[in-house]
Amino acid sequence: MPSLSSEERQQLHDSLLELLGDKYTFEQWKKIARSPGGEGFGRAEWKEFAEMGWLGIALPEEVGGSAGGLTELGIIMAAVGRFILLEPFLGTVVLGASAIEKAGTEQQRQMLSEVAAGKLLLAFCHGEPGGGYARDWVKTVATRDGAGYVLTGEKGFAIGAHAADQLIVSARIGSENGPVGLFLVPRSAAGVALNQAPALDGRPGATVTLAGVKVGADAKLGTSDSDRLGVIDEVIDRGVIMACAEAVGAMASVTDQTVEYLKTRQQFGQPLSKFQVLQHRLVDMSVSTEEARAIVHAALQALDDKTRDAQRLVWMAKVKTAQCARFVGGQGIQLHGGMGMTDELSIGHYYKRLTMCETLFGDSEWYLRQLSLRRDAA
Amino acid sequence: MFIRTVEHDTSLDKFRAEVRDFCERELPSVIREKQKRGQHLEKHEYISWLQRLGSRGWNTGKWPKEHGGLGWEPAQFLAFQEELGRAGAPPLMSFGPTMAGPVIYTFGNEAQKRQHLPGIIKGDLWWCQGYSEPGAGSDLAALKTRADRDGDDYIVNGQKIWTSTAHWADWMFALVRTDQTAKKQEGISFILIDMKTPGITVRPIIGITLGHHLNEVFFDNVRVPIANRIGEENKGWTYAKFLLANERVGNVDVAKVEGNIEQIRQLMAETREAGKPLSDDPTFNRRLAELEVGLATVKALMADQLAAARLSGAPSLMGAAALKLRGTELQQGILQTGLDVLGRHGMVYQSDALHAGWNGEMIGPESSADVIYEHLYRRAATIYGGSSEVQKNIIAKGALGL
Ligand SMILES: Cc1cc2nc3c(=O)[nH]c(=O)nc-3n(C[C@H](O)[C@H](O)[C@H](O)COP(=O)(O)OP(=O)(O)OC[C@H]3O[C@@H](n4cnc5c(N)ncnc54)[C@H](O)[C@@H]3O)c2cc1C
Numbered sequence: 001m002p003s004l005s006s007e008e009r010q011q012l013h014d015s016l017l018e019l020l021g022d023k024y025t026f027e028q029w030k031k032i033a034r035s036p037g038g039e040g041f042g043r044a045e046w047k048e049f050a051e052m053g054w055l056g057i058a059l060p061e062e063v064g065g066s067a068g069g070l071t072e073l074g075i076i077m078a079a080v081g082r083f084i085l086l087e088p089f090l091g092t093v094v095l096g097a098s099a100i101e102k103a104g105t106e107q108q109r110q111m112l113s114e115v116a117a118g119k120l121l122l123a124f125c126h127g128e129p130g131g132g133y134a135r136d137w138v139k140t141v142a143t144r145d146g147a148g149y150v151l152t153g154e155k156g157f158a159i160g161a162h163a164a165d166q167l168i169v170s171a172r173i174g175s176e177n178g179p180v181g182l183f184l185v186p187r188s189a190a191g192v193a194l195n196q197a198p199a200l201d202g203r204p205g206a207t208v209t210l211a212g213v214k215v216g217a218d219a220k221l222g223t224s225d226s227d228r229l230g231v232i233d234e235v236i237d238r239g240v241i242m243a244c245a246e247a248v249g250a251m252a253s254v255t256d257q258t259v260e261y262l263k264t265r266q267q268f269g270q271p272l273s274k275f276q277v278l279q280h281r282l283v284d285m286s287v288s289t290e291e292a293r294a295i296v297h298a299a300l301q302a303l304d305d306k307t308r309d310a311q312r313l314v315w316m317a318k319v320k321t322a323q324c325a326r327f328v329g330g331q332g333i334q335l336h337g338g339m340g341m342t343d344e345l346s347i348g349h350y351y352k353r354l355t356m357c358e359t360l361f362g363d364s365e366w367y368l369r370q371l372s373l374r375r376d377a378a
Numbered sequence: 379m380f381i382r383t384v385e386h387d388t389s390l391d392k393f394r395a396e397v398r399d400f401c402e403r404e405l406p407s408v409i410r411e412k413q414k415r416g417q418h419l420e421k422h423e424y425i426s427w428l429q430r431l432g433s434r435g436w437n438t439g440k441w442p443k444e445h446g447g448l449g450w451e452p453a454q455f456l457a458f459q460e461e462l463g464r465a466g467a468p469p470l471m472s473f474g475p476t477m478a479g480p481v482i483y484t485f486g487n488e489a490q491k492r493q494h495l496p497g498i499i500k501g502d503l504w505w506c507q508g509y510s511e512p513g514a515g516s517d518l519a520a521l522k523t524r525a526d527r528d529g530d531d532y533i534v535n536g537q538k539i540w541t542s543t544a545h546w547a548d549w550m551f552a553l554v555r556t557d558q559t560a561k562k563q564e565g566i567s568f569i570l571i572d573m574k575t576p577g578i579t580v581r582p583i584i585g586i587t588l589g590h591h592l593n594e595v596f597f598d599n600v601r602v603p604i605a606n607r608i609g610e611e612n613k614g615w616t617y618a619k620f621l622l623a624n625e626r627v628g629n630v631d632v633a634k635v636e637g638n639i640e641q642i643r644q645l646m647a648e649t650r651e652a653g654k655p656l657s658d659d660p661t662f663n664r665r666l667a668e669l670e671v672g673l674a675t676v677k678a679l680m681a682d683q684l685a686a687a688r689l690s691g692a693p694s695l696m697g698a699a700a701l702k703l704r705g706t707e708l709q710q711g712i713l714q715t716g717l718d719v720l721g722r723h724g725m726v727y728q729s730d731a732l733h734a735g736w737n738g739e740m741i742g743p744e745s746s747a748d749v750i751y752e753h754l755y756r757r758a759a760t761i762y763g764g765s766s767e768v769q770k771n772i773i774a775k776g777a778l779g780l
Contacts, residue, residue, distance in 0.1 A: 131651070131652060132651030132652060137653070157725075199727060200725045200726075267517040268516070268517045334761065337516070337765065338540045341585050343588065352586070352754075
């Protein structure tokens with residue numbers, strides 16, 4: 001797997017922090033998040049990220065990417081978390097792009113150049129009501145209609161679906177027992193209805209109802225009718241590990257912010273950071289962040305190296321990261337006292353984002369269960 | 379060990395039935411409906427319910443009879459809370475009945491009792507708590523808001539912060555500094571401030587819930603009659619601590635906690651994983667059982683403190699600290715479980731649905747927005763009323779002599 005040298009990774013990391021630290025201040029964040037009638041993220045920012053080459057970091061060179069590995073994408077996602085960027089990295093660059101890359105035809109993969117250029121937004125619409133975190137629960141059906149298909153079904157809340165140009169929809173081909181295919185459905189297609197709502201962290205998304213949506217033969221990713229659940233599994237795993245990388249960045253920021261706050265906040269005639277019980281708490285936050293960083297890094301490496309236990313490691317990383325995120329996010333608020341409870345301070349927004357990262361695609365309990373069920377298989 | 383007799387009064391069955399029956403008949407349908415849908419009440423709706431409770435003396439049933447209460451035993455007060463919770467009634471009011479009232483009847487003079495207790499008993503008036511300031515949170519005694527004598531009045535200047543529901547309040551009980559030179563605990567007085575007095579400005583603070591519950595309150599030359607001071611000048615710290623012990627026992631509203639557990643049970647039934655309801659899931663059921671053990675323990679701790687309060691006039695500072703510590707952890711545990719269910723619906727937070735008149739389409743179970751609101755709000759349960767760290771310091775010093 002071609003990927004960057006350690007020095008190049010360091011440079012990437014530094015340039016991310018430098019540019020974002022400069023431009024993506026919390027004041028700017030609030031402006032974007034609260035802009036009336038806005039989409040919940042910045043189009044201008046997205047374009048700029050594309051120009052920096054961040055969106056195409058892990059995409060093939062033929063489509064204008066830099067053919068980096070998942071470790072490089074992870075570095076970007078950690079920065080996304082550190083600044084709680086609002087732009088649709090997970091939906092477009094992680095989930096959407098990997099579905100097209102893994103399942104698409106040569107021609108469909110050309111769309112990735114638009115992803116890299118920041119011109120195409122995607123949303124991955126797979127989960128359905130009643131499925132919970134189960135990855136193989138697909139009731140939506142794509143019946144054949146001449147050379148094309150007609151899609152009917154309900155998709156659960158998908159992040160970024162409200163603004164996506166193309167929805168990537170899973171559906172059973174032919175009948176409710178058919179193999180699961182992936183379809184490109186324009187958000188504006190007739191028969192597509194969205195119920196837009198904010199998630200816990202305020203970011204918009206939507207549930208999607210498909211009421212007899214007609215699409216052409218080329219809407220199906222790939223040409224064969226073979227079952228795509230394996231691809232879906234890989235796409236979700238990629239979402240899992242990138243949400244973990246994002247959480248690691250967010251945790252690092254929460255820890256830094258809390259250390260700074262306790263150094264300046266005076267009570268009982270001294271800075272709160274002088275109380276040993278709080279020092280130990282900060283140490284636990286810092287060590288938790290470090291634990292999560294280490295196991296996420298190990299999982300990214302395993303994915304890049306395509307080792308046999310890569311999936312197991314991804315799931316373990318998810319368990320550990322979710323547990324650490326819950327602790328670090330919660331303590332971020334706790335140690336800020338009343339200040340942590342206000343919408344004006346960033347710490348609460350980090351808590352909310354960490355809660356999302358923690359539960360997206362399954363929470364720690366769910367992955368522990370999966371790990372225990374598949375222990376024999378490992 | 380195991381000293382106190384726990385009364386098993388079967389006459390409580392009759393009382394429970396009476397409360398159930400009362401809720402059935404008297405809980406206005408608007409409130410019932412809003413409670414069911416997890417929508418927030420307007421002040422006038424809340425007051426109308428408190429007034430109904432007041433007609434039976436139930437806002438202040440646990441007060442001694444000589445002060446207008448019903449002298450309830452702890453078991454009766456707990457039974458009362460349980461029945462309210464099950465009936466889907468709004469949570470009990472604490473600012474007046476649990477905080478201001480007992481301070482007034484214990485330390486106030488006759489005129490103050492006559493002026494203020496009836497409004498609390500009847501449920502007519504809304505109180506708020508003016509303790510915390512920007513520089514005085516955990517270190518409450520560092521407060522700076524000052525009250526200087528001028529004839530028959532105090533002139534109050536300064537700022538309070540995190541004042542819950544100050545925008546609804548008719549009265550505030552406040553801690554102010556009346557001696558600038560004394561040791562910090564010894565220069566504080568406890569006064570009652572009419573919120574309509576000129577010079578008071580209330581500014582909202584929007585919380586992480588996206589709701590307006592918290593406020594900043596500014597005092598600019600506010601005249602408060604010296605007659606509104608409770609007890610002695612500069613002895614306010616004693617009354618403040620007495621109030622805090624009561625507050626901490628009241629922090630864990632058992633009715634609300636029971637209601638939350640019921641909500642989670644409902645959420646589990648309405649949420650499916652690969653087609654099967656989570657109410658069939660052994661992991662979730664185990665967690666539910668664990669929460670129930672927590673609740674039973676917290677109730678037992680609470681019964682102790684209510685009994686202590688009845689015997690000696692106040693719960694012990696140590697016991698209240700222990701109860702507050704575990705009770706608030708329990709609350710957070712329950713709401714975390716709720717969130718773990720809602721992750722399966724995409725963790726959607728339609729906070730607009732908390733207000734009547736919203737006519738959007740709810741994603742996931744009907745109580746989703748309320749459960750997420752509660753989850754976010756109860757992050758503060760381990761902060762308000764004295765943080766968990768502060769409770770542990772109290773126990774370390776007071777109970778363990780460290
Ligand atoms: C939702 C909400 C409602 C509230 N309602 C009211 C109200 O109605 N009226 C009112 O007067 N106040 C109210 N408060 C204020 C509340 O009482 C204070 O927030 C609380 O006392 C903590 O003070 P602080 O916010 O200044 O935090 P700080 O005192 O700055 O504490 C920050 C962190 O440091 C920790 N810490 C502080 N000192 C120590 C120590 N010595 N040892 C170890 N750890 C320590 C704290 O535990 C906390 O985690 C409310 C607060 C919230 C969040």
